[in-house]
Every structure is written in C-alpha cells, then in structure tokens.
C-alpha cells in the first residue's frame with residue numbers, strides 16, 4: 416500500500432486551473448490500485464493570509480464541495496479538514512526544533528514577501544507573520560504526520576516538499592531510521608498548467624480564472640473574454656500559440672482538441688473557435704457543475720463526510736505522532 420497525500424489551501428473558489436492541474440491528476444492517482452489517499456482542506460495554511468473567519472469557512476466548504484463534485488471517493492480516501500486533526504500541529508512544533516532556520520529563510524514565499532518590502536522601501540519583515548515564515552514546517556508536518564510516500568504537486572510547491580524530505584531525513588539521522596517516512600515528490604508537468612483569460616497561469620489572485628462551478632452562461636462569457644491576437648479570419652494560426660487551444664487541450668477530449676487545432680490551422684475566426692472550445696469545456700464540466708449544485712444544497716453530506724474523514728485521519732496521525740514523540744523523548 417502506498418500513501419498518496421494532497422491538499423488544497425482554501426483561499427478562494429476553485430477554478431478550472433485547480434481542476435486540470437491538481438484535482439483531476441490527484442483523483443486519477445488516487446484511483447490506482449494499492450493507493451491509500453490522504454486529501455485535505457489545508458485551512459490552517461490559509462490562516463496566514465485570510466483573517467476573515469467567515470471567508471475561511473466558506474472557502475473551506477467550497478474546496479470540499481469541489482473535490483466531492485469532481486468525484487473524490489470519501490469512503491476510500493481519508494478526506495478531512497486540516498484543523499480537525501490537531502496531531503498535525505503537535506508534529507509541527509516538533510519539526511520546528513529539527514528545522515534549521517536558514518532553510519526556512521530561503522523559502523520562496525517568504526523571500527518574495529521580503530523582496531517586495533525591500534523594493535517598496537519598507538522594513539523587510541513588514542506584514543509578514545510567522546505563519547507565512549513557518550509555512551514549510553507546517554506543510555512538512557502535514558506530510559510526515561501521515562507517513563506519506565508520494566506527494567503530487569505543481570512546480571510551485573516543489574521547495575516545500577523538498578523541505579519536508581530534509582526534515583524527515585534529519586529525524587531519521589538524529590533519532591534512528593524509521594522515525595519518519597521520507598516522501599517522494601511527483602511534480603506535475605508544466606504542460607498541465609492552464610492559461611487564464613489573459614494567457615498567464617490561471618489563478619484566483621490574478622482574477623483571470625474560470626470558476627469550476629461556473630454556470631453555462633458564465634463559462635461562455637469567460638471563454639469569450641480570452642485574449643486573442645489581431646489575426647483575421649482566413650489567416651491560419653499555429654494552435655500552440657493560441658491560449659484557447661491550451662484550454663481545449665487541458666479540458667476537452669483528445670478529439671475535441673484536435674478539432675480545435677484543425678480549425679485554427681484552417682484559419683477559423685476566433686468567435687467560431689471560442690464557441691467550439693466553450694462547448695467542449697462545457698461538456699467536461701457540466702457533470703461537475705451538476706454535482707456541485709446538488710452538494711451545495713446538502714451541506715450536511717459534506718459535513719458528515721469531513722467529520723468521518725477526520726476521525727479516520729486522526730487514527731492514522733495519532734499513531735505516527737506517538738512513534739515520533741517516543742523517538743525524540745517526549746511523553
């Protein structure tokens with residue numbers, strides 16, 4: 416049995432980029448035989464940037480609803496909210512004592528925040544809380560607390576999992592082999608990245624995203640707002656240079672993507688291409704949209720799934736934590 420672990424930070428509504436880049440590949444990997452899935456809503460991770468409790472709760476529910484709507488089997492995988500598993504936070508306190516501060520000083524997110532402060536002539540640590548600084552330690556605790564073997568991630572999370580590996584190795588070197596399981600990272604190909612309406616990587620902070628649960632009308636409007644160049648109908652286009660094609664490839668079937676490529680090469684106008692891409696994306700997301708709406712009307716179903724998942728997750732995490740506490744000499 417291999418334990419595969421993945422989590423999403425609930426900082427905004429889920430979008431097609433989360434789906435194609437993270438959720439769908441994770442669900443595929445979780446469906447493989449011999450895999451135990453650990454999937455959670457990383458609400459405590461969001462606490463370093465979300466100070467409105469109602470928003471934190473709402474985004475957490477959105478993420479949970481999204482996973483279930485996309486087909487996560489919460490009976491098979493351990494599916495829960497991070498903050499329902501206090502063992503993680505206890506482990507984070509232990510890992511903080513194993514973690515060299517210099518390692519965290521080099522964290523991308525922290526360095527970017529310091530860089531932005533310096534560029535603006537502010538104190539380097541202005542507005543930076545310890546949650547942001549220590550983010551990699553909490554994330555290492557997420558991973559090590561479940562003896563995760565594999566962590567599938569986007570390239571932006573690579574450094575975090577590398578730090579988790581360093582901390583696992585240090586535990587084993589200091590306290591004996593077998594104290595922690597060293598997780599493998601599985602970095603998703605760059606090509607799994609979905610462009611947003613402005614052709615930059617789709618992200619909620621850029622506002623260029625298409626919500627996973629968008630209505631058919633909203634989906635059409637968002638796809639029609641995609642940037643295009645000044646090419647005139649009749650002029651052939653190279654599909655690889657057209658962001659709409661990347662969207663079609665990420666969400667449509669192979670046949671649908673081929674049809675979009677052919678239309679572009681034949682010089683179809685962008686309005687026609689957008690219509691074609693819209694229909695194929697709509698076909699892909701309409702079952703998700705339907706289940707999302709059903710679940711939204713049944714919040715008890717989601718609560719119960721998360722509560723049952725938390726209980727099973729604590730079962731696993733408390734065993735791992737007890738092993739590590741014993742190894743380091745804590746009661």
Ligand code: TRP
Nearest residue numbers: 420421422423424457460554557
């Ligand atoms: N840091 C990840 C993100 O920002 C979310 C996350 C939290 C995570 N804990 C994790 C991902 C553990 C993988 C494993 O998206």
